[in-house]
Amino acid sequence: MTTTFTVEAGGSLLGSLRVPGDKSISHRSIMLGALAEGRTTITGFLDGEDCLATLAAFQDMGVPIERPESNTVIVDGVGLTGLKPPSGPLDMGNSGTAMRLMCGVLAGQDFDSTLVGDASLNRRPMRRVTEPLARMGARIDTEDDGTPPLRIHGGQRLRGQEHALAVASAQVKSALLLAGLWSEGETCVTEPAPTRDHTERMLRGFGCPVRRDRGTACVTGGGPLRAGSVDIPADISSAAFFMVGASIAQGSDMLLRHVGVNPTRTGVIDILRLMGASIEVLDRHEIGGEPVADLRVRWAPLKGIAIPRELVPLAIDEFPALFVAAACAEGKTVLTGAEELRVKESDRIQVMADGLAVLGVDCEVLPDGLRIQGRPTLAGGEVRSHGDHRIAMAFAMAALRADAAVTIRDCDNVATSFPDFARLARHAGLGITAA
Structure with a gap:
């Protein structure tokens, strides 16, 4: 048996939390x-x-x-x-x-x-x-x-x-x-x-x-x-799921504490801001040579963009979450230059496209990226993570904009990077159960 996430439709993310270390x-x-x-x-x-x-x-x-x-x-x-x-x-x-x-x-x-x-x-x-x-x-x-x-x-x-x-x-x-x-x-x-x-x-x-x-x-x-x-500061790759969740769910207001904001890792912030996200970087300082800060993220209407190619290497691990943001944005989002996503824990381009299609999102798979047409509301349904921790957590956040529950299969590997994800997500307001 493998772990399955079941996430209730709708809701918002509120409060303050610190995600696990980088x-x-x-x-x-x-x-x-x-x-x-x-x-x-x-x-x-x-x-x-x-x-x-x-x-x-x-x-x-x-x-x-x-x-x-x-x-x-x-x-x-x-x-x-x-x-x-x-x-x-x-x-x-x-x-x-x-x-x-x-x-x-x-x-x-x-x-x-x-x-x-x-x-x-x-x-x-x-x-x-x-x-x-x-x-x-x-x-x-x-x-x-x-x-x-x-x-x-x-x-x-x-x-x-x-x-x-x-x-x-x-x-x-x-x-x-x-x-x-x-x-x-x-x-x-x-x-x-x-x-x-x-x-x-x-x-x-x-x-x-x-x-x-x-x-x-x-x-x-x-x-x-x-x-x-x-x-070790909190991992911006783990914080990215809550950044996207708070950005797409109306009424959300999250403070993510002590997050590493190394400039070679902040592409996710830059891309979300280009889409219209409300992200404040607070109390920026250095710990052991690494920049850290608190991130305040509030709901804001997102719009589709052409993701600048120079930001791709700076957000390579965050694209499963960013694809969910694109699915909830007004208009079309296009990613190119991301061939590396094909050889992660899964083929993240194809696996995310397959799962988003289950949720009613129109996607076009490109050799090096995706073209995603956003929609106001996602459908519910059952998706497979293919054992990829970031795929599983991304689809959990997608339920915030769905009209029915989202079930994510094969979520055991979430423990590789975020062993306490379900509990922290529930604390923030996500209606998630793991069984």
Whole structure:
């Protein structure tokens, strides 16, 4: 049996809440804390299945990690040369971030290792990271079609390289920069468009100089990492569902507290504002090198837009929620330049189009995006998330504008990024039950 969400039609979102910690930063805090010298204390850690898979992998490689209370982790780092051979394959569960970043970490070790994942992760393309790592000297075997399991041969001599990425990908960039910690000379990665820069910020926080020149980031191998404290802000990708819900449901007024507003992640705010959303950014400040703020979101009539291509990489994980906003907007919304959505936990373009069609929304599937004709009221119905956490949560918010209940099947994987979603959504006013 799998979890099913049933969401009552209509309603509004009200009040104040803090969504769980940022998944991207949680992954990286465990990795860098494990590779640092000394004790790192992490607060605000996301206790979701994806990040717990990363934590368990480093425990299996001999890193002492304690969890004294919920959302707090203490990591006693072993340094860049202190990891031990794991007892067996390292299971990354559903996390593409963990698998791709771990490729960079493990490529520099002196022992062999294997990365595996669940059925969804084992279908995702990995050559985009294994091929540039191979040019640095890594040896990583994939299945014939470039998918996991990944078998990483230890004891390789890595050399710094200049990489020009064909596709903007924070995961690939991060894997290459992490491999650069064990490489001779300088490793530089140039992106065709900006992507999230948590790795660069956190490397600096752990004492590794990162040289940045416009769209290029560089690290030099050989230097140690220094332990410290990490305060993880609330995840803007999780906050996005409540931002969209409050924007589409008349009478809504939500305050989302302590949200990470890193400028490489705020495309969802920019896109919603272009559509006419009422979003105030309050009490902006920095925590550990990451900008955070409170977001006040109130209902406002939305209008369809052509989403600017330069904003696509800055909102790539938020498009399932944004598609729901487009379905409730007046007029037509067009997204192009988002081929990356085809190779997420699901084909998010096709899966969202199929589900929106069930709710009565006219969608045209494009090779690299969607054309969505908004409507005043959505229909109810039953949709499938295809095991994709962001699809499930997006359709839960769609019920706020439906004329009948919305049922979402196969929602187990919501626990990968937002284990308390149903309870927090009920607290805000969504009529959701999980069974």
